[in-house]
Amino acid sequence: MSEVLLIILIIAILFFIFNNLNAKIKRLEREVDDLKLKFHEPQKNAVDQQFEREPATESEILQQAQNTPELQQSNAPELPSPPQKDWLEPVFDFLKQNILTIIGIFTLVLGIGYFVKYAIDKNWIGETARAGIGLAVGAGIILAGHFLRKNYAVFASIITGGGIAVLYFTTTIAFREYHLFTQNTAFFITTLITVISIALAYYYKSELLIIFALLGGFSAPLMISTGQSNYLFLFTYLTLLNIGMLAAAFLKNWRSVGWTAYVFTSLYLFSWTSEKPELLTVFFYMISYIIFYFFALQDYIRNKVLSPWNTLMLVLINFSGIIGLIYIFNTAGYEPVIIFPLIFAVVNAVLLLKEYQKKDFGFSYSIFAALTISLITVAVALQFKTHLITSVWAVEASLLLYIWKKSGHRIFKTCFYVLFPLVIMAQIVTWSTYFNKENMTVVFNPVFLTSLVTIATTIVNLFLLKKINEDRKTEDGFFETVFSIASYGIIYLALLLEITYHISDRPWSVIMSIGVLFSIYYISGLLLLRKKLDIDKTIQAGLVYLILILIAFNASFVASELATSVLYKNVALSFYMLHLLHWIPFVYILWNTSLVPDFYKSNISYWALSATLTVAVSCGFYNTYLVSSVTDLDQIYKAKEHFTILYLPIIWTVLASLFIYISLKKNIPEYSRIGFILIGIMVLKLYSYDVWQMDNISRITAFIILGVILLLSSFTFQRLKNIIKNMVDKKEKEEDV
Incomplete structure (x- = not known):
C-alpha cells in the first residue's frame, strides 16, 4: 500500500502547486486586462462616436453581397480584399x-x-x-x-x-x-x-x-x-444520435458537430453496404440523406445563403448517397439504378426553382443548378452501364471546380485537387476491364462510355480552370501544369485503349503502327488547338519534341517491323503504306515555323528537326526499297547491303546539300553545321567501308553520281552567295544615297 500513499501524496503536492500558480496567473491576467482597458479606452470612445450601430453578422454580409446587383458592384470603388486565411489555421492555433x-x-x-x-x-x-x-x-x-x-x-x-x-x-x-x-x-x-x-x-x-x-x-x-451484425438496432441508434446532432447544430450553429456525425455515419453505412447489401440499407441511406441535407441547409434556411462548408456538405451527401445506393442496386440486381440520382436531382431542382421564382441568380442558384445538372448527368451515365465510382467521382470533381469558380473559396480547389487523382486511379481500374472482357461493342461498351464521361468532365475542368485564371489574373503554376498534362493524358489513353482493344487480333506490327500514328495525330491536334486550349508554351515545345521522337520511331523501328511482316506475307502492303501518314504532320511542322515559336529559341531544335528528317527519309526509302524489290526472302540481306552502299550516301548527300542551302537562305548557321557533319559522315562511310564492298560498276556509278551532286551543290552555293552579296551591296548603296 506504500505505492498508493506515494501516488496520493504526489497528486496532493501537484494540486497545491497548481493552485498557487493558478492564483498568480489570475492576478497577472487582471493586471494585464486593466492595462489594456486604460490603453484602448480613448480609441474605443472615438470609434463609438463614429459607429453607433452593431456590426452585421457574417451571414448578413454574405446575403447582402449575393443580393447586390452587378451594376451597383461595378460602380462601387474596389477595396483591397483581406488576405484569405488558410482553413487549417484555426486548427493549428487551437493545437x-x-x-x-x-x-x-x-x-x-x-x-x-x-x-x-x-x-x-x-x-x-x-x-x-x-x-x-x-x-x-x-x-x-x-x-x-x-x-x-x-x-x-x-x-x-x-x-x-x-x-x-x-x-x-x-x-x-x-x-x-x-x-x-x-x-x-x-x-x-x-x-x-x-x-x-x-x-x-x-x-x-x-x-x-x-x-x-x-x-x-x-x-x-x-x-x-x-x-x-444487428444492423437494424445499430442504425436506429445512429439515426436517433444524428437527430440529436441536427437539433444541436440548429440551436447552436455548431458546424463541426454535423461533419463529425457525417463521417462516422458514412463509414458505418459503407461498411454495412459492402458486407451485406440489402433493401433495408436503402431506408437508412435515405434517412441519413434527409438529416444531413437539412444540416447543410441550416444557413440557407435561416439567412437564405450557402456557406462554403455547407456547400461542400451538399456535394458530398448527394454523391456519397448515390455511390452507396447504386452499389446496392447493382449488387442485388434491382432496377432501375437511375432512380436515386433522379430523386436527388428533383430535390435540388425544387430549390433551384425556388431561387428562380425569386429572380435571385446568385451563388445559391448556381449551386443548385450545378447539383441538378450533375445528378442528371450521373443518371444518364449510369443508365448506359458506366462504371459507378469513376463516373460519380469524375462528375463530382467538375462540380467542385465549378463551385470554386463561383465562390472563390480555396476549400473547393483543395478538394478538387484531392479528388482528381482518385478519378485517375478509378479510371485506370476501369481500363483494366479491357483485359478481362471479350467481344465488347465498338464505342457503346461500359468501359469506353465511362471513359467518355471522364473525357467530358476533364474537358469541362480544363475550360473552367482557364476561365478562373482569366478572371483572377492568376495561375497555379506547378499544380495547373501537372493537372493539364494529366488531363490530356487521360483523354489520350482513353481513346488509344479503345482503338487498341478493337484491333487486338491484328499482328503486333499493325497494332504498334496504328498506335504510334494515333499518338502523332493526337499531339498534332493539341498543337493546332494550343491557343484555344491555353497550353503552356513550355508544354508546346515539349510536344513538338515528342512528335519528332514518335515520327523517327515510326519511320525506323515500326516501318521495319511492317516491312518484315509484308515480306513474310503476314500483313498486306496497304498497311505498310498506312504508316507513311506521319509525313502530313511532319511536313506541316517543317513548313510552318510559326507553329511553336518558342521551339526555335534553342539551337537543339534545329538538330532535332534535321535528325528526324534524316531518319524519316533514309528509313522511308530503305524500307520501301525492300518491300518493292524483294520477292524472295533469300534476297533480303543482299538488298539491304545494296541500298546501304549505293543509295544511302546519295540520300545523305542530297539532304546535306538541302541543309546547307536552307542555312544560306534563312541565315541559320546550325543547318550549315548539320549539313557539313552529314557530308563528313557520308564521306567517311564511303571511303572506309562502302568502296571495299562494291563491285566495279557500282563503285563507278556511285562516285560519278556523288561527284555530280557535289559539284552542282557547290555551284549552287557559290551562285547563291554572289546573289546574297549583290543584294547586301545594293542595300548599302541605297542607304548611302
Missing part, C-alpha cells in the same frame, strides 16, 4: 494553445489505467471494484472540469472530454473483459453517458465537448459489439 492540455489529459488517463492495472496485478481490488474506480475517476474528472469552466472554458472542455472517455472505456472493459453486465445494460450505460455528455455540452455551450460526446456515441456500438 498551439491547447496541445499541452490535450497531452496532459491523455497522459493522465493512461496513468490512471496503468495504476489500475498495477492494482489488479497486485490483487488489491476485484473486478467490480475496478469498474467502480474507473467510473468514479471519470465522474471526478468531469466534476473538476465543471468547476474550471468559468475561467478556463477550453481547458475545462478538454478535461471533461477526458472524463467522458474514461467512462466509455470503463464501461467497455466492464462488459467485454469482466462480463459484469449484459450487452443491453452496457448499451444503456453508454447511451446514458452520450446523453449526459450532449446535455453538458449544451449547458456549457461547448462545441469541443459535444465533439467528445459524439466520438463516444459513435464508438459505443464498437465498444460493446459481440461480433453479431
Whole structure:
C-alpha cells in the first residue's frame, strides 16, 4: 500500500502547486486586462462616436453581397480584399494553445489505467471494484472540469472530454473483459453517458465537448459489439444520435458537430453496404440523406445563403448517397439504378426553382443548378452501364471546380485537387476491364462510355480552370501544369485503349503502327488547338519534341517491323503504306515555323528537326526499297547491303546539300553545321567501308553520281552567295544615297 500513499501524496503536492500558480496567473491576467482597458479606452470612445450601430453578422454580409446587383458592384470603388486565411489555421492555433492540455489529459488517463492495472496485478481490488474506480475517476474528472469552466472554458472542455472517455472505456472493459453486465445494460450505460455528455455540452455551450460526446456515441456500438451484425438496432441508434446532432447544430450553429456525425455515419453505412447489401440499407441511406441535407441547409434556411462548408456538405451527401445506393442496386440486381440520382436531382431542382421564382441568380442558384445538372448527368451515365465510382467521382470533381469558380473559396480547389487523382486511379481500374472482357461493342461498351464521361468532365475542368485564371489574373503554376498534362493524358489513353482493344487480333506490327500514328495525330491536334486550349508554351515545345521522337520511331523501328511482316506475307502492303501518314504532320511542322515559336529559341531544335528528317527519309526509302524489290526472302540481306552502299550516301548527300542551302537562305548557321557533319559522315562511310564492298560498276556509278551532286551543290552555293552579296551591296548603296 506504500505505492498508493506515494501516488496520493504526489497528486496532493501537484494540486497545491497548481493552485498557487493558478492564483498568480489570475492576478497577472487582471493586471494585464486593466492595462489594456486604460490603453484602448480613448480609441474605443472615438470609434463609438463614429459607429453607433452593431456590426452585421457574417451571414448578413454574405446575403447582402449575393443580393447586390452587378451594376451597383461595378460602380462601387474596389477595396483591397483581406488576405484569405488558410482553413487549417484555426486548427493549428487551437493545437498551439491547447496541445499541452490535450497531452496532459491523455497522459493522465493512461496513468490512471496503468495504476489500475498495477492494482489488479497486485490483487488489491476485484473486478467490480475496478469498474467502480474507473467510473468514479471519470465522474471526478468531469466534476473538476465543471468547476474550471468559468475561467478556463477550453481547458475545462478538454478535461471533461477526458472524463467522458474514461467512462466509455470503463464501461467497455466492464462488459467485454469482466462480463459484469449484459450487452443491453452496457448499451444503456453508454447511451446514458452520450446523453449526459450532449446535455453538458449544451449547458456549457461547448462545441469541443459535444465533439467528445459524439466520438463516444459513435464508438459505443464498437465498444460493446459481440461480433453479431444487428444492423437494424445499430442504425436506429445512429439515426436517433444524428437527430440529436441536427437539433444541436440548429440551436447552436455548431458546424463541426454535423461533419463529425457525417463521417462516422458514412463509414458505418459503407461498411454495412459492402458486407451485406440489402433493401433495408436503402431506408437508412435515405434517412441519413434527409438529416444531413437539412444540416447543410441550416444557413440557407435561416439567412437564405450557402456557406462554403455547407456547400461542400451538399456535394458530398448527394454523391456519397448515390455511390452507396447504386452499389446496392447493382449488387442485388434491382432496377432501375437511375432512380436515386433522379430523386436527388428533383430535390435540388425544387430549390433551384425556388431561387428562380425569386429572380435571385446568385451563388445559391448556381449551386443548385450545378447539383441538378450533375445528378442528371450521373443518371444518364449510369443508365448506359458506366462504371459507378469513376463516373460519380469524375462528375463530382467538375462540380467542385465549378463551385470554386463561383465562390472563390480555396476549400473547393483543395478538394478538387484531392479528388482528381482518385478519378485517375478509378479510371485506370476501369481500363483494366479491357483485359478481362471479350467481344465488347465498338464505342457503346461500359468501359469506353465511362471513359467518355471522364473525357467530358476533364474537358469541362480544363475550360473552367482557364476561365478562373482569366478572371483572377492568376495561375497555379506547378499544380495547373501537372493537372493539364494529366488531363490530356487521360483523354489520350482513353481513346488509344479503345482503338487498341478493337484491333487486338491484328499482328503486333499493325497494332504498334496504328498506335504510334494515333499518338502523332493526337499531339498534332493539341498543337493546332494550343491557343484555344491555353497550353503552356513550355508544354508546346515539349510536344513538338515528342512528335519528332514518335515520327523517327515510326519511320525506323515500326516501318521495319511492317516491312518484315509484308515480306513474310503476314500483313498486306496497304498497311505498310498506312504508316507513311506521319509525313502530313511532319511536313506541316517543317513548313510552318510559326507553329511553336518558342521551339526555335534553342539551337537543339534545329538538330532535332534535321535528325528526324534524316531518319524519316533514309528509313522511308530503305524500307520501301525492300518491300518493292524483294520477292524472295533469300534476297533480303543482299538488298539491304545494296541500298546501304549505293543509295544511302546519295540520300545523305542530297539532304546535306538541302541543309546547307536552307542555312544560306534563312541565315541559320546550325543547318550549315548539320549539313557539313552529314557530308563528313557520308564521306567517311564511303571511303572506309562502302568502296571495299562494291563491285566495279557500282563503285563507278556511285562516285560519278556523288561527284555530280557535289559539284552542282557547290555551284549552287557559290551562285547563291554572289546573289546574297549583290543584294547586301545594293542595300548599302541605297542607304548611302
